[in-house]
Amino acid sequence: MRVQQTTISKVPDRSVRYVYLITVFLLTLTGFSQMPIFKRYYIADIPGLGWLAQFYVTHYIHYLAAILFLALVAYMTIDYLILQRKHLRLTASGYVRGAILAGILVSGLLLVIRNLAGSPLEPRFIILLDLAHMGLVLAFLMVAGYCLIFKKQWTNGR
Amino acid sequence: MGQEISRRTFLRGGIAAAAGLAAGSIPGASAAAAPQGKTQLATLLDIGKCIGCGACVEACNETNAHKYPNPRKPFPKMYPNRVPVEDWSEKQDVTDRLTPYNWLFIQQATVNLNGEEYEITLPRRCMHCVNPPCVKLCPWGAARQFDNGISRIDSDICLGGSKCKKVCPWDIPQRQTGTGLYLDILPSFAGNGVMYKCDRCYDQIADGQLPACIEACPEEMQTIGPRDEIIQKARALAKETNGYIYGEKENGGTNTLYVSPVPFEELNKAIEKGKGKPHLKPVKDTMAQANNLTTAMVLAPVAGIAAAVGKFVKLTKSSE
Numbered sequence: 001m002r003v004q005q006t007t008i009s010k011v012p013d014r015s016v017r018y019v020y021l022i023t024v025f026l027l028t029l030t031g032f033s034q035m036p037i038f039k040r041y042y043i044a045d046i047p048g049l050g051w052l053a054q055f056y057v058t059h060y061i062h063y064l065a066a067i068l069f070l071a072l073v074a075y076m077t078i079d080y081l082i083l084q085r086k087h088l089r090l091t092a093s094g095y096v097r098g099a100i101l102a103g104i105l106v107s108g109l110l111l112v113i114r115n116l117a118g119s120p121l122e123p124r125f126i127i128l129l130d131l132a133h134m135g136l137v138l139a140f141l142m143v144a145g146y147c148l149i150f151k152k153q154w155t156n157g158r
Numbered sequence: 159m160g161q162e163i164s165r166r167t168f169l170r171g172g173i174a175a176a177a178g179l180a181a182g183s184i185p186g187a188s189a190a191a192a193p194q195g196k197t198q199l200a201t202l203l204d205i206g207k208c209i210g211c212g213a214c215v216e217a218c219n220e221t222n223a224h225k226y227p228n229p230r231k232p233f234p235k236m237y238p239n240r241v242p243v244e245d246w247s248e249k250q251d252v253t254d255r256l257t258p259y260n261w262l263f264i265q266q267a268t269v270n271l272n273g274e275e276y277e278i279t280l281p282r283r284c285m286h287c288v289n290p291p292c293v294k295l296c297p298w299g300a301a302r303q304f305d306n307g308i309s310r311i312d313s314d315i316c317l318g319g320s321k322c323k324k325v326c327p328w329d330i331p332q333r334q335t336g337t338g339l340y341l342d343i344l345p346s347f348a349g350n351g352v353m354y355k356c357d358r359c360y361d362q363i364a365d366g367q368l369p370a371c372i373e374a375c376p377e378e379m380q381t382i383g384p385r386d387e388i389i390q391k392a393r394a395l396a397k398e399t400n401g402y403i404y405g406e407k408e409n410g411g412t413n414t415l416y417v418s419p420v421p422f423e424e425l426n427k428a429i430e431k432g433k434g435k436p437h438l439k440p441v442k443d444t445m446a447q448a449n450n451l452t453t454a455m456v457l458a459p460v461a462g463i464a465a466a467v468g469k470f471v472k473l474t475k476s477s478e
Binding site: 034035036037040041042055056059060062063064066067068070071072073074075076077078079082083109112114115116117118123126127129130131134 | 238240241288289294295297298299302315319320321324325348410444445447448449451452454455458459460461462463465466467469470473
């Protein structure tokens with residue numbers, strides 16, 4: 001079975017990259033705004049950013065961005081597995097970023113379950129989830145920053 | 159005989175449980191006696207019976223005094239300066255509102271309805287929501303909900319950011335600066351004390367006793383029991399007295415149901431509201447908005463997979 005070579009490149013489509021960057025930015029911003037820090041440190045006082053201090057608004061946007069991100073991750077994963085894998089391979093930094101993102105997604109989904117009425121999750125496990133979710137985001141930002149500075153790609157050509 | 163628990167039956171159940179963990183021989187009481195019980199317990203407050211004597215407030219203070227804050231002074235200098243110091247340690251005797259040292263107070267109102275004047279008093283405290291936003295949205299998991307429906311803020315973990323108060327539809331939790339974990343982390347830059355509120359005497363319930371406010375009430379205006387049965391009882395009482403119910407639907411449902419002889423709309427207009435003095439307005443389900451997106455979250459990966467497979471099929475077809 002042959003597939004047009006033009007679909008294969010080291011980086012995904014530009015539109016997919018933009019969606020990825022926008023959702024990661026929104027998720028990070030609304031995720032950190034779940035802590036009561038944006039009002040305290042005047043960030044929510046900046047014109048246009050008042051919504052960052054409204055917890056229900058940021059919580060809702062976090063969910064919307066998470067929906068987009070989940071769809072994107074599923075798309076990218078399946079696209080890689082059935083189309084791109086023959087021509088591209090994940091780099092070491094790609095594996096690290098993928099693993100961290102997987103951890104963020106799993107802990108985030110468990111926190112979504114926590115938020116439902118009658119959630120069965122134990123309180124100590126919830127504390128662990130909260131810390132893990134935030135810790136993994138910090139780790140991802142650091143690794144992503146490193147990759148940006150040293151121009152490390154997610155994939156290399158085979 | 160229903161499972162709702164009056165003061166006497168609850169005590170009998172508690173004694174029986176304590177006497178030999180009576181293997182649940184008294185329905186409801188054994189569930190109430192254990193914080194790990196899977197049944198959410200609700201309280202029914204018959205406002206028509208409240209005489210505003212304040213016995214519940216007194217009992218609450220006596221029973222929970224050991225949980226009250228003991229702040230370290232002087233307080234750390236806060237940065238930036240806008241961070242408010244909230245100190246109730248010199249005003250521990252305030253009982254006309256919620257404070258870190260007063261988790262229950264009596265709200266008063268005079269309501270004129272159909273030419274009749276009603277002098278209303280009612281105890282106010284945490285509503286113990288079925289899906290409590292204070293618990294669910296705490297960034298650290300410092301607030302927890304017991305299986306029996308009690309929501310409680312752990313004063314050993316809370317950093318006092320006050321998010322729980324901001325997301326609570328009734329602004330129930332109250333902050334005391336100068337105490338808690340934040341003092342050991344970055345006291346000037348993060349956190350601001352500990353949030354306090356009614357924990358419905360979770361420790362007393364664990365010991366098979368009633369919450370102090372219920373036990374102390376001379377009019378037995380409060381009843382505790384499994385939520386379903388308390389709802390039935392509240393509806394029956396409202397029907398019998400031509401009364402009105404508050405707390406059954408508010409914020410998606412709470413474990414505190416008030417039955418009033420006057421509409422809560424009128425009562426809300428008449429009570430004094432403000433800081434530490436919660437309203438009685440209708441409250442929409444605050445957690446529902448985001449939780450309604452859960453289905454979309456489950457379907458999102460399916461959509462992503464479908465898009466990738468669709469792309470593969472399209473490319474395969476066009477290359478043939």
